[in-house]
Amino acid sequence: VNEPATPDRAYHHGDLRQALIETAEALLAERGPAGFTLRECARRAGVSVAAPAHHFGNMTGILTAIATLGFQELAAAMERAAAESDGTPHGQLRAIGRAYVTYAFNQPHRFRVIFGRLPLDKTDSALAAAGARAFGVLASTIAALPGRGTQNDGDVALAWSAVHGFATLALDKHFGEDRPIEPLLEHILAGLERALA
Amino acid sequence: VNEPATPDRAYHHGDLRQALIETAEALLAERGPAGFTLRECARRAGVSVAAPAHHFGNMTGILTAIATLGFQELAAAMERAAAESDGTPHGQLRAIGRAYVTYAFNQPHRFRVIFGRLPLDKTDSALAAAGARAFGVLASTIAALPGRGTQNDGDVALAWSAVHGFATLALDKHFGEDRPIEPLLEHILAGLERALA
DNA sequence: TGTACATCAGTGAACGCGCGTTCACTGATGTAC
DNA sequence: TGTACATCAGTGAACGCGCGTTCACTGATGTAC
Numbered sequence: 001v002n003e004p005a006t007p008d009r010a011y012h013h014g015d016l017r018q019a020l021i022e023t024a025e026a027l028l029a030e031r032g033p034a035g036f037t038l039r040e041c042a043r044r045a046g047v048s049v050a051a052p053a054h055h056f057g058n059m060t061g062i063l064t065a066i067a068t069l070g071f072q073e074l075a076a077a078m079e080r081a082a083a084e085s086d087g088t089p090h091g092q093l094r095a096i097g098r099a100y101v102t103y104a105f106n107q108p109h110r111f112r113v114i115f116g117r118l119p120l121d122k123t124d125s126a127l128a129a130a131g132a133r134a135f136g137v138l139a140s141t142i143a144a145l146p147g148r149g150t151q152n153d154g155d156v157a158l159a160w161s162a163v164h165g166f167a168t169l170a171l172d173k174h175f176g177e178d179r180p181i182e183p184l185l186e187h188i189l190a191g192l193e194r195a196l197a
Numbered sequence: 198v199n200e201p202a203t204p205d206r207a208y209h210h211g212d213l214r215q216a217l218i219e220t221a222e223a224l225l226a227e228r229g230p231a232g233f234t235l236r237e238c239a240r241r242a243g244v245s246v247a248a249p250a251h252h253f254g255n256m257t258g259i260l261t262a263i264a265t266l267g268f269q270e271l272a273a274a275m276e277r278a279a280a281e282s283d284g285t286p287h288g289q290l291r292a293i294g295r296a297y298v299t300y301a302f303n304q305p306h307r308f309r310v311i312f313g314r315l316p317l318d319k320t321d322s323a324l325a326a327a328g329a330r331a332f333g334v335l336a337s338t339i340a341a342l343p344g345r346g347t348q349n350d351g352d353v354a355l356a357w358s359a360v361h362g363f364a365t366l367a368l369d370k371h372f373g374e375d376r377p378i379e380p381l382l383e384h385i386l387a388g389l390e391r392a393l394a
Numbered sequence: 395t396g397t398a399c400a401t402c403a404g405t406g407a408a409c410g411c412g413c414g415t416t417c418a419c420t421g422a423t424g425t426a427c
Numbered sequence: 428t429g430t431a432c433a434t435c436a437g438t439g440a441a442c443g444c445g446c447g448t449t450c451a452c453t454g455a456t457g458t459a460c
Contacts, residue, residue, distance in 0.1 A: 012403055012455060032314070034231070039446065048405050050449080055403090059447070117229070117313070117369065154384030157363065157372055161385055165362020166354065172314065175354055187351030188358055191392035209422060209436060236413065245438050247416080252436090256414070 017055040019045045021069070024062055028109040033118050038062070063113055064121040070110030071130030077103050078137040089144045093196070094189045096141055097163045101185055104167035115168070145196060155196055162192050214252040216242045218266070221259055225306040230315050235259070260310055261318040267307030268327030274300050275334040286341045290393070291386045293338055294360045298382055301364035312365070342393060352393055359389050 013019065023044040028036055038059045042049045056062040081099035085091045104111040112118075120127065138160060142152045166188050170181050210216065220241040225233055235256045239246045253259040275293040282292035301308040309315075317324065335357060339349050363385050367378050 016403080034314075034316075037446065038448090049447085050406080051404060053448075115365075115369070117231075119231075153372075154381060155388075157366075157381045158359070158385050158388040160371075161362035161366060162355070162359045163362070164366055165358035165360070168312075168365065169354075169358060169361055172312070174357075175350075184351060184354045188355050191352075191355040194394065195388035195392040197391065213436080234413065235415090246414085247439080248437060250415075 013045075013047065016045065016047060016051060020047075020052055020055060020062060021066060024066060025109055028066075028113065033112060033116050036063075036118075060119045060121050063118050064124050064127055066110060067114045067120050068124065068127045068130050070107065070114045071127065071134050073107065073110070074100070074103050074114075075130065075134035075137055078134065082137065082141060089141070089146065090193055090196075092141050093145070093159065094193065096137060097159065097189050097192060098185065100163045101167045101170070101181075104171055105181070108171055111167070111171070115164075142196070158195060159192055162188055162195075210242075210244065213242065213244060213248060217244075217249055217252060217259060218263060221263060222306055225263075225310065230309060230313050233260075233315075257316045257318050260315050261321050261324055263307060264311045264315075264317050265321070265324045265327050267304065267311045268324065268331050270304065270307070271297070271300050271311075272327060272331035272334055275331060279334065279338060286338070286343065287390055287393075289338050290342070290356065291390065293334060294356065294386050294389060295382065297360045298364045298367070298378075301368055302378070305368055308364070308368070312361075339393070355392060356389055359385055359392075 020041055024036070024041045027040055027044065038052055039049050041062070042052050045051075052062060056065060077099045078096040081095040082092045085095035113120075122128070135156075139152065139156050142148065142155050142159060143150070145155075148155070166185065169175060170179075170184070173179075175181075175184060217238055221233070221238045224237055224241065235249055236246050238259070239249050242248075249259065253262060274296045278292040278296035279289045282288045310317075319325070336349065336353050339345065339352050339356060340347070342352075345352070363382065366372060367376075367381070370376075372378075372381060
């Protein structure tokens with residue numbers, strides 16, 4: 001990890017993989033999923049159009065890498081929120097629900113790579129593991145609610161649906177262009193608590 | 198509306214507008230939103246690539262037309278479901294929630310044109326009217342629940358989020374590849390009823 | 395410490411492709427008188 | 428009933444474009460001896 005000979009434009013980039021991921025996200029932020037192209041990523045990273053193939057194989061590869069990162073961050077945010085909550089099962093559930101929606105708002109482009117039907121390599125084990133980890137946080141939190149057994153699929157689906165639907169509809173401005181989100185989110189979380197009581 | 202001179206390939210098509218909408222939907226069904234192109238629509242309708250412009254102006258135009266149809270159908274399905282329900286406010290809400298999810302499953306491509314971030318002309322008044330109609334069915338049903346005033350935005354957002362989140366997650370197989378949907382849907386609707394009690 | 399060599403991470407040019415849109419046009423239709 | 432003419436709904440060719448991917452290559456790095 002030495003300094004390259006010519007600091008900011010060596011033949012070898014240093015960490016092109018990371019740089020490509022960053023430009024890809026900037027591009028997604030700027031143009032949306034439909035405007036995402038590998039060539040533009042390469043261009044913005046100041047690198048030839050063939051370079052990304054060395055790190056990601058193809059377009060699906062880089063999107064899969066971004067989705068994996070996103071899932072890991074989402075899972076981490078939910079875990080952190082649960083840990084910092086008041087510790088009661090319902091408090092934890094609220095905290096992770098809020099973390100889910102907050103993540104969608106803070107990282108809309110990653111969130112959309114995960115859930116927006118872009119081409120992902122679903123056989124990628126890192127992606128699957130990251131997804132399972134995020135799902136696991138929700139499932140175990142629900143399993144800890146009073147009176148639950150081991151079969152909580154319905155409640156997991158209920159909680160996920162409410163929070164995910166809210167995040168996507170709000171992101172796409174379906175509740176109104178300038179609608180403040182926080183009171184609505186509070187209302188959704190309270191409603192979810194009643195639904196799972 | 199006479200028969201054309203040569204029945205199935207007259208110079209004038211007869212109803213190219215309708216035919217293009219149908220091929221567009223078939224194409225969306227087959228290739229997904231990312232694989233949708235105007236040229237392929239024209240090709241499948243057996244017409245030159247320039248023909249669609251006469252009816253829809255551009256690509257956004259045909260997608261907007263499809264979204265408008267979809268919203269109208271969705272609204273109609275919800276209205277029908279409410280009318281055929283047991284008539285109690287909660288029964289109506291359940292019925293329209295079920296109608297929403299059922300529509301998403303029956304017409305996944307129209308549903309995705311509406312909500313899938315394809316380019317739509319949001320200034321189109323027919324689209325806006327159809328959207329408002331669908332939204333209105335939900336809002337008025339919730340307003341009819343016992344003890345509601347005129348400000349039910351939070352409850353509307355809650356109901357919409359739950360049902361929309363469920364529909365999108367289920368359509369994208371996030372509850373599992375071969376998961377039967379009906380029991381989950383029943384659970385979500387029951388949970389929503391508790392949340393709005 | 396020096397050197398041969400394998401490997402890594404880039405280049406740059408080219409491949410073949412399909413896209414949305416525009417344009418001047420023409421054949422068919424329908425309407426006014 | 429006939430006819431001139433406006434309008435409608437198509438054609439076909441071309442525009443310019445950017446895309447993903449592949450290929451043989453080469454410069455830089457690192458390692459074995």
